[in-house]
Amino acid sequence: MEQYTVDQAAERLGLHVKTVRAYVRDGRLKAVKVGRRYRIARQDLEAFAGLPEPPRPRRHVEASSIVQIDGIGRAEMDRLSTLVIAAVASGPHGPRVQLVYDEDRAHLKIVVLGDLEPSAQLFRIIDALTKESS
Numbered sequence: 850m851e852q853y854t855v856d857q858a859a860e861r862l863g864l865h866v867k868t869v870r871a872y873v874r875d876g877r878l879k880a881v882k883v884g885r886r887y888r889i890a891r892q893d894l895e896a897f898a899g900l901p902e903p904p905r906p907r908r909h910v911e912a913s914s915i916v917q918i919d920g921i922g923r924a925e926m927d928r929l930s931t932l933v934i935a936a937v938a939s940g941p942h943g944p945r946v947q948l949v950y951d952e953d954r955a956h957l958k959i960v961v962l963g964d965l966e967p968s969a970q971l972f973r974i975i976d977a978l979t980k981e982s983s
Contacts, residue, residue, distance in 0.1 A: 851891040855880075858889045862898055872897070912944075912968045915957040916975055921980050926957050927952050929978055933959060944968045 850940070853861065859869040872878035873887050878897045880887040906951075921929070930948045937943040942965025959975065961968050 851919075852888040853891065853894055855889070861894065869892050873955055877909045910965055911963060912965050913960075914968065914972075916961065916972070918957040918959070918979060920955050921950075922955060923952055927968050929957070929975075930931055933971070933975060938972060940967060942967060945970055946971070 855869050855873065856866055859866045862869065869878065870887070873880040873889070879888065879974040880889045882888075900974075903954050918929075921971070933946060937946050942964065944967050947960040949958045949960070961971060963971075
């Protein structure tokens with residue numbers, strides 16, 4: 850938490866130090882006494898000065914997952930990967946997807962990184978596509 854001395858607060862407010870001390874003693878400006886000096890929290894100084902609070906950053910939640918599909922041949926992998934890429938490309942805020950295929954082991958990994966709901970929708974699509982081909 851950022852704090853100011855009375856001198857720093859006075860400078861920021863463009864007031865005399867004695868005026869700021871009087872505001873603190875009167876209780877008009879919230880401050881905490883540390884030893885023999887006052888400390889004024891940035892939020893309290895901004896509230897006193899009538900400055901708007903800065904907007905809080907919007908919380909962002911993301912998922913990163915790997916879908917592993919074993920026993921998938923080249924033709925089926927091509928079809929599945931085309932449909933997965935098309936599903937991601939159809940939405941403006943779809944998850945980022947990377948596909949890794951090991952033909953010798955008939956093994957496909959789909960790496961998904963993105964917001965929760967679009968990722969969940971993609972997982973439902975992958976689930977439906979893998980069920981219809983089995």
